[in-house]
Amino acid sequence: MTAPPKTPHPLLFAPAASQGSVPDTEIGRLFHEMDWSATPLGPVEVWPQSLRIAVSIALNSRFPMFVWWGSELVNIYNDAYIPVLGKRHPQAFGGRAREIWNEIWPVLGPQVDEVMQHGRATWNERVLLVMERNDFTEETYFTWSYSPVYDDQGGIGGLFCACSEETPRVRVERERDALLQRAQGTVTTLQGWFDNAPGFVAVLRGPDFVFEMVNRAYYQLVGHRPIEGRPAFEALPEVRSQGFIEILERVYREGEPFIGRGLRLILQKEPGGPLSEAFVDLVYQPVFDVHGRVSGIFAQGHDVTEQVRAVEALKEGDRRKDEFLATLAHELRNPLAPIRQSAKLVKTPGLTAAQHHWAIDVIDRQATHMALLLDDLLDVARISRGRLELRMEPVALSSVVASAVETAQPLIEAKRHRLSVTLPAEPVVLTADPLRLAQVLSNLLSNAAKYMDDGGAIEVQAQARPGAVAIRVRDNGIGVAQESLQTLFQMFSQVSSALQRAEGGLGIGLALSKGLVEMHGGSIEAHSDGLGRGAEFVVHLPWMQTESLEGGQPEAPQGQAALRRKVLIADDNHDASTTLAALLELDGHEVHTASTGNEALALAEQLRPDIAILDIGMPGRNGYQVASEIRRADWGRGMTLIALTGWGQAEDRRQAVAAGFDEHWTKPVDTDTLQALFATPGRAGSSQAGPAR
Known part of the structure; x- marks a missing residue:
């Protein structure tokens, strides 16, 4: 029995007129209309079987495919490939590949040669091809494979390509990546803002208030301990009994925000460490899920501890000021x-x-x-205004202490206290204002004498070492409580034990002493073992051992009779001028008075006094104007001018100097000072218009 003759499969061999292998599509119709005999391929009937199979596969596929055949690489493609060509379709059908894709041939050509010459298939994934398929240059991305197609003689007749354009996907992925990058940048920025926000911020999740996010300021507030991922009152157990649980539960339950101002918060910032007090302004804001239910709480606020304490300090200052007044x-x-x-x-x-x-x-x-x-x-x-001026000069420590003791001695003796003074064996010379330094020590001595029962003991001890001198004033009096030592040198400060005594004072003496000591470049400190156990004040002053007194300190003239002077007193306060005039007349001086600036100037020109004592605030011309007028006149250049006023600031002294005054004294005047001036030969009426003191 003979085998039946083999009939070729229609995909492998079909007559030209048959529609079995060519679909009824745009390219199928174009395929039938094409005069293939006019191309290098020749009539379809003579095409190699492999070419027919490759073309049939391409034309019947819905995936972009094409066949390039022969040395001219004649182009045959399917409908799915038309969008790839753009405006090059339909001229590209049956055209030469090298001419069709001229602008991208540097990329395609080497791969085509690899297939046509060596029979090696290629694979390209998402390769960038810059082409002009629609009359403009555009970046496109393709994935494709070139496979060799053999002819009937076993040689490589052409290549088969299945490809896909990846341009839309690449663009979408690029946009996605850009969006992700921007989102990540935004997240990073928001995280940076969150972390570096000036106030504390935290996100609490769920009914257990688990810390989901916490910024740096929050950690600074509560201390550096692990709290993220932990329930709030497990992470911060010391806060549990301070009322914050109830507040958070109410916000979570009712969905209404809570705003708190100056809330007191006690925290233990270090394990086993001490509890510390803080004050916060805060807002608990409920966070809702997509169903409108509360899912957490956004907490944010500010540490206002410093502000609260500043307000408390102001209130305390007002209280102490009221007490002072x-x-x-x-x-x-x-x-x-x-x-x-x-x-x-x-x-x-x-x-x-x-x-x-x-x-x-x-x-x-x-x-x-x-x-x-x-x-x-x-x-x-x-x-406090930086206007106090010191008159620094070399001064013996012993003389300063002696002056302070002399000032405080009457009070010490009146209360029958025992006073002992111990000074260094070698002379100690300080650069200081002797009056102000003596004022500090006399204040300490007077305080010791006041705040001690009769018959107490006061000890003054000075110790010198290279670079510094320490002066200690120690007593066995009422002492100072430890909590009061911190505020002892503040303005208007008085401890309760001192207020209960008759010698309470103004509460400014120690503040004044502290300021004077610091102006000398030193410091002052207080020590006490508690109430009833006495107190010790230590003054530290800088000391250079090279300091010395040259020529000694001048002795103040004592018992010298005053020279008789002609004096003019001008003051609109009649009682002040007449009482001062009476005192000077008792000393034998010729005294004349005036109550206005104009009257004073007229009397000065008429009488030509040796000394003119002028008030500053007078009707008509003030004291500065009168002094200036006197100094401009020939007859007034040798007159001694004294400004006597209630204004004693540094600026007032500068104005007095500018107006021509020799002296600037504040009321009430010390009559001993006046007598010393009058008793100095050549001082009054000597044409000296030096700096006013």
Whole structure:
């Protein structure tokens, strides 16, 4: 039995007129219309079987495919490949591949040669091809494979390509990557803002308030401990009993925000460390999920500890100021009462000489006390404004201590205290303002004497070492509580034990002493073992051992009779001018008074006094104007001019110098100072218009 003749499969061999292997598509119709005999391929009937199979596969596929055949690489493609060609279709059908893809042939050509010459298939994935398929240059991306197709003689007749354009996908991925990059940048930026926000921020998740996000400021507030991923009150157990659980639960339950101002918060920032107090302004804002349910809480706020303490300090300052004003009124009324009573007593008929002398002593002593109170107030104000000027000069430590002891001695003796002074064996010479330094030490001695029961002990001890001197004033008096040591040198500060005593004072003495010591480049400190156990104040001052006194310190003239002077006093306060005139007349001086600036200038020109004591604030011309007029006149250049005023700031002294005054004294004037001036030969009326003091 003979086998039936083999019939070729229609895909392998089909007559030209058959439609079996060519679909009824745009390319199928174009295939039938093409005069293949006019191409290098020749009529379809003579095509090699492999070419027919490759073309049939391409034309019947919905995936982009093409066949390049022969040495001319004649192009045959399917409908799916048309978008790849763009405006090059339909001219590209049956055309030469090298001409069709001229602009990208540097990329395609070497791969074509690899297939046509060596029979090696190629693979290209998402390769960039810059082409002009639609009359403009564009970047495209393709994945393709070139496979060799053999002819009937076994040689390589052409190549088969299946390809896909990846341009849209690449663009989408690029946009996605760009969006991801921007999103990551935004996340990084937001994270940076979150981490570096000036206030503390945290995100709490769920009903257990688990820390989901926490910024740096939050860690600075609560201490550096692991809290992210942990329930809030497990991470911060010390906060559990401070009312914050109830607040958070209410916000979570009701969905309403909570705003708190200056809330007190006690934290343990280090394991086993001490508890510390903080104050916060905060907002708990509920966070809702897509269903409108509360899913967490956004917490943010600011550490306002410094502001709260500053406000408390202001309130404390106001409280101490009020106490000070009450004390000031008390301290001023104390001397005013004996002054008024003594003045009334002096006017009483039949007063004996002894009683009269005693009353005058009371007035003088109490007026001096009031003047010292006012001087302390003015000095503190000048220090706080940086206007107090020191007159630095070499001064022996022993003389400063002696001056301070002399000032405090009456009070020490009145209370029967024992005083011991121990100074270095070698002379110690400081560069200091002797009056101000003595003022500091006398204040410490007076405090020790005041705040100690009668018959106490005070010890002054000075120790010198290279570069510094320490002066200790120690007593066995009422002492100072430890909590009061921190505020002892503040303005208006008085400890309760001192307030309970009659010698409470204004509470500015130690603040004044501290300012004066610091102006000398030193420091002052206080020590006490507690109430009833005494106190010690230590003044530290810089000291260079090379300092010395040259020629010694001049002795103040004592017992020298005043020279008789012609004096003009100008003051619109009649009582002030007449009482001062009376004092000077008792010393034998010729005194004339004026109540206005114009009157003072006229009398000065008429009388030509040796000394003119001028108030500054007068009607008509003020004291500065009168002094300037006197200095411009030939007859007034040798006159001694003294400004006597209630204004004692550094700027007031500068104005006095500019106006031509020789001296600048604040009221009330010390009569001993006046007498010393008048007793100095050649001083008054000597044409000296030096710097006003």
